[in-house]
Amino acid sequence: MKHPGQILRDELSGENVIEPFIGIYDCFSASVAAPYSSNLFLSGFGFAAGFYGLPDIGYISWADMVAAAWRIRQILPDHKLLVDIDDGYVDIHTARHVVRQLDRMGAAMVMLEDQARPRRCGHVDSKRLLPLPDYIEKLNAVLDDCQNICVLARTDASGDEACRRIEAISETRAHVLMVDGIDSAEALKRVRECTDKPLLFNQISGGKSPRFSIAQLRAMGVRLVQYSTPLLFAAEKAMTEALDALLERGGVLPPYPNRNEIGVRECLKLLHANESEAEPKVCVGVSGQSHSDRPAGSLMGVFRNVSGTASLEA
Numbered sequence: 601m602k603h604p605g606q607i608l609r610d611e612l613s614g615e616n617v618i619e620p621f622i623g624i625y626d627c628f629s630a631s632v633a634a635p636y637s638s639n640l641f642l643s644g645f646g647f648a649a650g651f652y653g654l655p656d657i658g659y660i661s662w663a664d665m666v667a668a669a670w671r672i673r674q675i676l677p678d679h680k681l682l683v684d685i686d687d688g689y690v691d692i693h694t695a696r697h698v699v700r701q702l703d704r705m706g707a708a709m710v711m712l713e714d715q716a717r718p719r720r721c722g723h724v725d726s727k728r729l730l731p732l733p734d735y736i737e738k739l740n741a742v743l744d745d746c747q748n749i750c751v752l753a754r755t756d757a758s759g760d761e762a763c764r765r766i767e768a769i770s771e772t773r774a775h776v777l778m779v780d781g782i783d784s785a786e787a788l789k790r791v792r793e794c795t796d797k798p799l800l801f802n803q804i805s806g807g808k809s810p811r812f813s814i815a816q817l818r819a820m821g822v823r824l825v826q827y828s829t830p831l832l833f834a835a836e837k838a839m840t841e842a843l844d845a846l847l848e849r850g851g852v853l854p855p856y857p858n859r860n861e862i863g864v865r866e867c868l869k870l871l872h873a874n875e876s877e878a879e880p881k882v883c884v885g886v887s888g889q890s891h892s893d894r895p896a897g898s899l900m901g902v903f904r905n906v907s908g909t910a911s912l913e914a
Contacts, residue, residue: 603748604708621826625650644684662689675874680708709750750775800824
């Protein structure tokens with residue numbers, strides 16, 4: 601079986617449309633997202649919230665993130681997984697070790713940022729940046745260790761500094777580039793002019809970036825799109841609404857079956873599909889097979905439709 605990183609490299613080297621990376625935070629959210637896209641993003645924001653119950657400000661242990669990626673790879677081996685490794689967990693030696701681990705388990709790509717500690721979500725203020733030479737040194741060390749995995753080089757700079765960093769990062773062998781927290785279409789177009797490398801754009805609800813449709817992003821030269829936290833935010837909303845409704849009904853569960861409710865049968869169907877003897881959840885575009893439960897209106901269909909205007913929010 602071809603390494604997912606090599607599959608992604610092939611996609612990047614051609615003109616084929618690349619499916620959006622859907623943000624997940626654990627195996628259950630990955631299972632829900634799997635039919636919608638063959639590309640998944642293990643988000644640091646989501647993982648910090650789901651695993652620790654804390655904000656994403658540097659609490660994540662590299663061992664916990666690697667273990668989470670391994671669990672997802674076991675149940676969804678035919679999906680391409682992008683893993684957020686923050687700043688590589690401070691030092692170069694740890695960054696290299698983490699990337700080697702993820703490469704061996706079949707992760708498709710890692711995201712390495714240029715923030716200094718204490719780090720912050722890319723869409724909040726008061727971010728500190730590593731000196732550019734220090735980041736380039738770390739990035740090159742990670743790239744030297746890559747066998748199959750791709751590297752997404754992320755900067756959290758803005759304005760002229762963002763362009764300066766993107767130009768410098770473009771001189772490395774990084775496979776994909778990203779500026780997080782872009783606040784306008786004009787800023788995105790300016791970044792696009794600074795590099796010939798593939799760009800990824802991050803969409804997150806309530807963040808600094810405008811809401812763009814996939815078609816709009818493609819028209820501005822964006823090759824890859826990620827939705828960092830749609831499932832995390834949806835889960836918080838759904839859980840709150842379910843508990844509020846339970847209180848309003850005096851503790852009585854909603855009627856079942858009901859097309860708006862998930863019960864034992866529906867949940868077990870999702871989970872049994874992850875067992876090792878079950879048929880793999882393979883999406884069209886990964887290996888030529890199709891997943892029978894893939895929604896008719898999948899994100900791949902939206903991404904192919906360059907003339908579409910629908911906006912997908914994180």
